[in-house]
Amino acid sequence: MKFFVDTADTAAIAELAELGMVDGVTTNPSLILKSGRDILEVTREICALIPGPVSAEVVATEAAAMIAEGRKLAKIAPNIAVKVPLTWDGLKACKTLSDEGSMVNVTLCFSANQALIAAKAGATFISPFVGRLDDINLDGMELIADIRTIYDNYDFKTQILAASIRSVNHVTEAARIGADVATVPPGVLKALADHPLTEKGLATFLADWKKTGQKIL
Numbered sequence: 581m582k583f584f585v586d587t588a589d590t591a592a593i594a595e596l597a598e599l600g601m602v603d604g605v606t607t608n609p610s611l612i613l614k615s616g617r618d619i620l621e622v623t624r625e626i627c628a629l630i631p632g633p634v635s636a637e638v639v640a641t642e643a644a645a646m647i648a649e650g651r652k653l654a655k656i657a658p659n660i661a662v663k664v665p666l667t668w669d670g671l672k673a674c675k676t677l678s679d680e681g682s683m684v685n686v687t688l689c690f691s692a693n694q695a696l697i698a699a700k701a702g703a704t705f706i707s708p709f710v711g712r713l714d715d716i717n718l719d720g721m722e723l724i725a726d727i728r729t730i731y732d733n734y735d736f737k738t739q740i741l742a743a744s745i746r747s748v749n750h751v752t753e754a755a756r757i758g759a760d761v762a763t764v765p766p767g768v769l770k771a772l773a774d775h776p777l778t779e780k781g782l783a784t785f786l787a788d789w790k791k792t793g794q795k796i797l
Contacts, residue, residue: 678702
């Protein structure tokens with residue numbers, strides 16, 4: 581499974597990229613606000629850090645304006661994936677932009693039917709929001725499984741990008757079900773390395789090593 585990091589924090593992206601942990605980046609207006617930077621400037625910097633897809637989101641709600649914004653964003657770098665909402669106008673924009681050769685990430689997906697029509701419209705990525713479904717007592721992972729089944733039934737090439745990931749368990753389940761990508765906050769990505777038994781075992785090994793009185797360097 582590919583990992584995208586869900587942030588506009590360039591320092592965090594650079595750190596994870598050095599470890600080879602980042603296959604792409606997703607941003608949105610909320611993350612741009614949190615960064616406190618100009619969208620074009622920070623997106624250009626992220627694209628220089630990561631060779632994989634970098635999602636940059638339009639803010640218009642009408643198709644023609646989305647297409648115009650998407651074209652401007654796509655000019656930032658060749659690895660831009662234009663992010664559009666899963667609305668009828670968003671699907672129109674998706675179709676036009678994908679036909680023009682741009683990668684398109686269709687976001688705010690909450691149903692299998694939405695995912696189906698996004699694939700028909702030429703989406704490169706579909707972003708089902710797992711955590712937000714869990715917030716209203718629905719099973720976000722059930723949606724991932726439904727989309728996986730539908731896409732496999734018809735050999736759709738649209739990649740399932742599990743979004744709104746809140747925990748390491750979300751990552752595990754998304755990988756088990758077969759999501760192509762999980763986009764995760766930096767903290768969740770780092771937490772994948774954590775386990776209490778690892779820490780306990782390391783503490784034991786270090787205590788025993790100290791008793792030997794030896795040094796490696």
